[in-house]
Amino acid sequence: MSHLPSGPERRRLGLDAHITRRDFVNGVLVGAGAAVLGASSSNVAAASGRACRRTASEPATAAPAIGEDTFTGYGGVGDYARANGNTWPVVQAAHRLRDGQYDSAALANAKAAGDFDLVVVGGGIAGLSAAYYFIKATGVGRRVLLLENHDMLGGEARQNEFVVEGERLLGPQGSNDFIVPERGKGSLLDSFFAEFDLPREYAWQSWDSKLRPLRFARDNYSNMDGFQESQVDIGYFFGTAGCRKNIWANALAETPFSATARRDLLKWRANHWPISEAESRHLDTLTYKDYLEKVCGYDPAVTRMVEPIVGLLSGVSSDAACARLGRQLVEAPDRAMAVSFPGGNSPFPRALLRGLLTDSLPGKDFSTLMYGPMNFEALDRDGQSVRIRLNATALRVEHANGDASRDSLAVTYERGGSLFKVGARAVVMASGGWINKHTLVDMPPDLRAAYDQFSYAPALIANVALRQWRFLYDMGITACRWFDEGDGIGYCCNIRQNMVTGGHSPVLHPDRPAVLAFYMGLPIPGLPAAVQGATSRAKFLATPYMDFELRIRRQMMALFASRSFKPERDIAAIVLNRWGHARLIEPPGFHYGVEGRPSPLERAREGYGRVAIGHSELNGAQHWGSALEYGKRAGEKVAAML
Numbered sequence: 001m002s003h004l005p006s007g008p009e010r011r012r013l014g015l016d017a018h019i020t021r022r023d024f025v026n027g028v029l030v031g032a033g034a035a036v037l038g039a040s041s042s043n044v045a046a047a048s049g050r051a052c053r054r055t056a057s058e059p060a061t062a063a064p065a066i067g068e069d070t071f072t073g074y075g076g077v078g079d080y081a082r083a084n085g086n087t088w089p090v091v092q093a094a095h096r097l098r099d100g101q102y103d104s105a106a107l108a109n110a111k112a113a114g115d116f117d118l119v120v121v122g123g124g125i126a127g128l129s130a131a132y133y134f135i136k137a138t139g140v141g142r143r144v145l146l147l148e149n150h151d152m153l154g155g156e157a158r159q160n161e162f163v164v165e166g167e168r169l170l171g172p173q174g175s176n177d178f179i180v181p182e183r184g185k186g187s188l189l190d191s192f193f194a195e196f197d198l199p200r201e202y203a204w205q206s207w208d209s210k211l212r213p214l215r216f217a218r219d220n221y222s223n224m225d226g227f228q229e230s231q232v233d234i235g236y237f238f239g240t241a242g243c244r245k246n247i248w249a250n251a252l253a254e255t256p257f258s259a260t261a262r263r264d265l266l267k268w269r270a271n272h273w274p275i276s277e278a279e280s281r282h283l284d285t286l287t288y289k290d291y292l293e294k295v296c297g298y299d300p301a302v303t304r305m306v307e308p309i310v311g312l313l314s315g316v317s318s319d320a321a322c323a324r325l326g327r328q329l330v331e332a333p334d335r336a337m338a339v340s341f342p343g344g345n346s347p348f349p350r351a352l353l354r355g356l357l358t359d360s361l362p363g364k365d366f367s368t369l370m371y372g373p374m375n376f377e378a379l380d381r382d383g384q385s386v387r388i389r390l391n392a393t394a395l396r397v398e399h400a401n402g403d404a405s406r407d408s409l410a411v412t413y414e415r416g417g418s419l420f421k422v423g424a425r426a427v428v429m430a431s432g433g434w435i436n437k438h439t440l441v442d443m444p445p446d447l448r449a450a451y452d453q454f455s456y457a458p459a460l461i462a463n464v465a466l467r468q469w470r471f472l473y474d475m476g477i478t479a480c481r482w483f484d485e486g487d488g489i490g491y492c493c494n495i496r497q498n499m500v501t502g503g504h505s506p507v508l509h510p511d512r513p514a515v516l517a518f519y520m521g522l523p524i525p526g527l528p529a530a531v532q533g534a535t536s537r538a539k540f541l542a543t544p545y546m547d548f549e550l551r552i553r554r555q556m557m558a559l560f561a562s563r564s565f566k567p568e569r570d571i572a573a574i575v576l577n578r579w580g581h582a583r584l585i586e587p588p589g590f591h592y593g594v595e596g597r598p599s600p601l602e603r604a605r606e607g608y609g610r611v612a613i614g615h616s617e618l619n620g621a622q623h624w625g626s627a628l629e630y631g632k633r634a635g636e637k638v639a640a641m642l
């Protein structure tokens with residue numbers, strides 16, 4: 001934990017300027033903060049909707065201990081303002097559960113709260129998909145209860161919202177981009193787009209032809225590995241060796257890499273053909289580092305180039321991640337650019353929600369799907385067949401009398417400090433294995449043994465709302481990648497060219513607000529895979545918001561101070577989205593199993609008794625489509641049981 005600076009360093013980093021970190025008290029913008037945001041306080045208060053939990057304090061002089069106020073920081077405005085990443089109450093409840101701190105007598109005496117045909121645990125894409133496809137298979141008369149522990153739906157596919165200089169801006173909290181499914185292919189994603197009338201062609205922010213030409217990513221990944229440089233202007237920062245633009249365009253000629261490193265980096269970049277199932281199985285037996293350095297014989301500079309990308313996308317460093325995943329994640333030069341909605345993949349769970357409870361997201365069009373305020377009243381009304389309960393943490397799921405052959409279960413959950421119990425004829429666990437192994441108290445030993453092999457790694461997504469970004473424009477770039485000695489934070493950031501709709505079209509201009517997004521994993525090379533995940537998660541959860549803010553500001557100074565960047569003027573807000581279990585770690589042998597022993601993924605997919613398990617992790621590589629697919633499978637599986 002670093003100490004907060006004082007004097008000139010403090011001023012240099014802009015820590016004394018009013019940003020929303022400390023200008024909010026219980027969700028209402030106070031005093032001068034309104035002026036610096038450029039929106040009236042009533043505007044922002046209206047946009048923030050419900051009361052905000054955090055009490056902001058004046059600039060601190062020492063790094064504070066971790067607690068609710070110091071953990072979360074500012075959460076933006078609107079419906080997602082109290083649900084940025086894994087929030088403090090959710091983390092605390094999960095840890096109480098893990099540590100066996102719920103009193104068994106209190107759990108046994110939980111208040112009865114009704115009976116349902118299906119209880120779904122988890123309100124991410126998978127949980128909403130399970131509920132939606134269950135209803136589709138069984139008809140609307142069925143009673144469904146969905147429990148979600150955050151105070152907003154969407155899981156990892158939630159969004160951050162800002163109002164800066166009167167402009168409403170969105171950014172992804174985690175889940176970010178997607179490939180538009182081809183129409184008429186009959187795939188699940190194609191049917192999903194057709195069923196929910198999602199457009200497949202989009203309008204994008206226009207770029208004033210009087211400004212210098214500049215190329216933008218339409219998501220926050222295309223800039224990471226530089227493979228889409230033909231479409232994005234990327235600055236590479238080599239510490240004291242300075243910044244180079246679009247290094248691959250002239251075969252790394254201007255970079256400080258050695259001749260051998262350059263040769264091997266170019267070979268690595270060309271090594272992108274699709275792999276067969278047999279190759280994929282073989283690559284599952286090696287680490288990615290061994291594949292790069294021993295099988296391909298590349299210079300370690302290649303491993304260093306790829307390390308943070310593998311760390312983000314697989315959760316661990318390349319000496320612990322399997323080569324199958326490394327090979328899939330980063331090797332596809334000049335592929336078609338994926339696209340992102342303004343709030344990342346949040347429209348997908350929102351579409352499912354609209355399908356389940358039409359008046360929860362009033363309106364029918366695409367714009368309100370992305371920007372419309374949620375009607376929270378519509379989620380959990382007496383008498384409706386589908387009920388969605390937020391801020392509700394499932395603690396125990398068990399078959400009657402602990403007998404998995406029985407056709408009834410009890411689900412106990414905590415909400416607002418009280419315990420409740422509901423009956424269910426079936427349960428879908430659309431939450432990850434890290435929590436399932438504590439909630440599924442009667443799971444069979446082989447499932448427990450499978451879950452014991454699951455381990456997870458965290459990721460941090462920081463959205464920095466900027467009042468202007470002329471400092472990037474002056475450099476002729478919209479994305480950055482940096483190489484340092486471990487003294488910085490993250491490795492890349494970018495601003496996107498946003499999708500626009502009839503209802504919303506913020507201006508893309510260097511003097512206007514934009515969101516600069518930092519995506520990062522927190523791998524610890526040299527440690528075994530599971531240890532990396534647990535160690536970095538413990539550290540990451542114990543780090544106060546202020547500490548991350550400081551590091552982000554220092555990183556931005558290191559990148560941009562030589563240009564026109566002024567943190568006190570340019571930064572309007574910083575929102576952190578912490579994902580404690582962002583990635584299921586896949587070390588060698590995990591995906592396909594080893595020596596005739598099946599993969600633990602296979603066992604988890606089977607569920608047991610009247611419990612179906614459906615979460616994107618069951619796919620191995622997690623993405624929005626796998627959440628939709630595994631949720632659907634689980635929903636249809638339990639529909640067939642009833």
Ligand SMILES: Cc1cc2nc3c(=O)[nH]c(=O)nc-3n(C[C@H](O)[C@H](O)[C@H](O)COP(=O)(O)OP(=O)(O)OC[C@H]3O[C@@H](n4cnc5c(N)ncnc54)[C@H](O)[C@@H]3O)c2cc1C
Pocket residue numbers: 121122123124125126127147148149150154155156157173174175176177178345392393394395430431432435439459460461579581582583614615616617622623624625627
């Ligand atoms: C940082 C990051 C970036 C990503 N980027 C992309 C991307 O660009 N493109 C892409 O396609 N995919 C991306 N993904 C992956 C993809 O978004 C996820 O795999 C998918 O959204 C997960 O959906 P899910 O419903 O399976 O799980 P989750 O989103 O994890 O939803 C599970 C929900 O259950 C809740 N829950 C857990 N335990 C309980 C309990 N006991 N009681 C009640 N509720 C509970 C959780 O809080 C959560 O809301 C990204 C993921 C992360 C973390």
